[in-house]
Amino acid sequence: MSLLEVQSLSKTFGGVAAVAEVSFELEAGHVHSVIGPNGAGKTTLFNLIAGAVRPSGGKVRLDGADITGLAPHVLAERGIGRSFQTPQIFAAMSVAENVMVGRHLRLDRRLLPSLLGMPAVDRANRAARERAQLLLDQVGLGQEADRPAGGLAYGAMKRLEIARALAGDPRLLLLDEPAAGLNPTETAEITALIQAIAAAGVTVVLVEHDMRLVMAVSDHIIVLDSGRKLADGTAAAIRADPAVIAAYLGQAQ
């Protein structure tokens, strides 16, 4: 069975359909990409799946369970993690603390032990800190753990967001333009990182403009245009699809 099932998902903003009747299924353990020209509805689609925006119609199912319109923190509990197009990091906290927030749901969050500073909270903090260090090492920020996150370079912030999302042990990881604004070296690092995440069994969905990255990592590609699904298939099939070629050439004119 597929991990995520999207059925006729729609979202209209003041009469304009940002996403219209989009349906697809995502197989578990694969890397999926959503591509399309600017304004095709890619980020809105992400926001609908991750609960940041409530759909106007349609259904989203995770492992068969209806998760349509659930709040982001509930979806996080169900195993959906994400990064943002513009990094949303907690600038005043240290890099490690950002990742520790991503571990929130796995930690002792009872009020009384927290207020009393009981050893259980210390233990949870230590475990979360160690876990954060592992994840930061994985995304190449191990040396920056104790620095304020607000001082990081743009590309580092994007990787920090991935580490924070991974800290919640997601089953489904949504990455919104992870390579935007990165130089070729950083893009190569991100490509390797995404492949490593997928190899660890996490289902990854990318919104990305960098076609080399998309073609290198994707098992399955969904093409959006003006809010509608244009095509959906393997990288090779998408590359040969006449409708896709027309949409991209049409945009280039």
Place this chain on the structure above:
Amino acid sequence: MIRRREARRGGLGALAAVLLVLPFVLPNTYYLNVAILAGLNAIACIGLNLLIGYAGQISLGHAAFFGIGAYVSAILTAGQGWPPVLALLAALVLNGALAFAVARPILRLRGHYLAMATLGLGIIVAIVLAQEVRLTGGPDGMPVPPLVLLGWSPPGEAAWYGIVAVLLWIAAWLSLNLARSPIGRALAALNASEIAAATAGVDVARHKSLVFVLSALYASLAGSLFAHYAGFITPAKAGFLQSVELVTMVVLGGMASTFGAVVGAAILTALPQIFATFHEYETIALGAILMGIMIFLPRGLVPSLARLAGRR
């Protein structure tokens, strides 16, 4: 992390040392009286700092919770003959319930709208306290019986100082514990980005309610104690100017700094008591301090000084 834990322990140790030494260096009971008032304000400010400093949610009506604490203690002990400790606990329950009831609708608002809503809450409470003459004595205020703990009543300034100092230290300890727990990180996270915090699994609405209730409880405790210590209360203690004073203390001392809240409360309580002329221009001075801090020292005193010390 480790460095921060040491700083926290060092801070708590320093606070304990200052609180222990203070009564021996203050020249007379008048200054002890000032220290007690500063300590009570500091307790309220530690709570308000959890809300404003850590979670980034403004409240311009926090004196309402202080006022309700004071009046519930006053009414239940003077009118109903309740033991003061029981009345204090009843005030905590009532304030907690009120804060919980208004938190969800109010804290859905942000920025100016949240400021206006909390301002409205404060004004409503102040008006009710001033108008319910039969219960509260109206604008003239009402007398409050002395505090009694297990049959013992603090005989003078020194005993009161001891009680307030211990409670202030505990209030700071609880606040610092919370700040470094997962709940504290969640508050700082939603302060920075609500959507990112929610995506990480933080129930934003629940955490905002929680910190609002906690901050109301701190104010309630300070209010109840103030009523018994002063022996007399008026609705002005729940009024707008009082709320602004509490916010100014937190901002002056430093946002998201528990010790900052204590320092801010100490300075702004002591100034008008020590310089009589300051008292006449208190409103102007509060405004000027708030503006000055915002322009020249937006992090507030304690974080700015800590940063300077760290740079050496």
